[in-house]
Amino acid sequence: MGNCFSPSTFTDSSAEPTPTPLEHEQTAASSRRLSSAAKGKERVRDSLSRHHRRTSSFLMGTGPSLGALRTYATLPNPSTALPPSKLLLSTPNTIAVFDAYPKSKYHFLVLPRYPFPPQSEPDSNRSIVPLEALDDLKSLLLKADRRAKKEVLRAMADTAREVEEMIRDEMLKTEGFEWKIDVGFHAIPSMKHVHLHVISEDRISPALKTKKHHNSFRPDLGFFISIMEVQRWIQDDQNTLDRIESLSGAQALLDTPLTCFKCDEPFSNIPKLKQHMEKEFAKEKEIALKHIARHGRQRSSDEEMF
DNA sequence: GTTCTAGAAC
């Protein structure tokens, strides 16, 4: 696997800079300003409607960054269309991609593909869910039938497990020990197309810059929802509308005061928290490496991981 | 989702 897996390459896979033709348009417009008042008004109107189209496309998640996942998920052949710097793996029903702005040392997204064929015929172009049901978790809960929900979530969970194994291999290679990995959804995502985060539990990354970043991945807060919890909702037939209401109410959780989610220590700003997370990781690594030196392994064979 | 930046916090 080599360094194609290393977090440092994540930054290479980050989204292309947003093209900004606005400046050019304005220059061209101003050079013609005196030629004709009527044409001038026309240009202003054009420019305004272009601006509106662009703004609304961002809000609808079809812009260059907010709509990227939908583009990936609907590719007929992701492994030829996407470079290895973006695509980790693909199956008939799912793909796993590098998060363009990883919030930990390892951070991937698992997406259901569309069309999403039934497991019985993986090569068919038939989809057991409409595309609208794959907009986000809420849409999946509302617009897919129970059987399809379970199938989509199971396919995503299976791929997430595969991604976890790859991450653990890499952890062992680069740090000499393995640490926890979280698998879950954001209650309120900002990118279109339902995506499952597979993220190592260290929160050490240059792209983690704000309180909201940190809070949105806290495993204990409620904004980050483990896939096992979502699968329980469906398995136990819990009221879908109640679950969706709880998702919508999660926005306020992001304003929770900054504390280390491992030891609860409060911090007055992000740089201080980031320093602390480095220390937490160093401490965890030291303990794990000592344990391995003593026992020849990180966990005993009859013990559950973590 | 990120970037940019004004002004709050220090």
Added chain:
DNA sequence: GTTCTAGAAC
């Protein structure tokens, strides 16, 4: 004076 956050723009 510098650091940092939060809100608007994209």
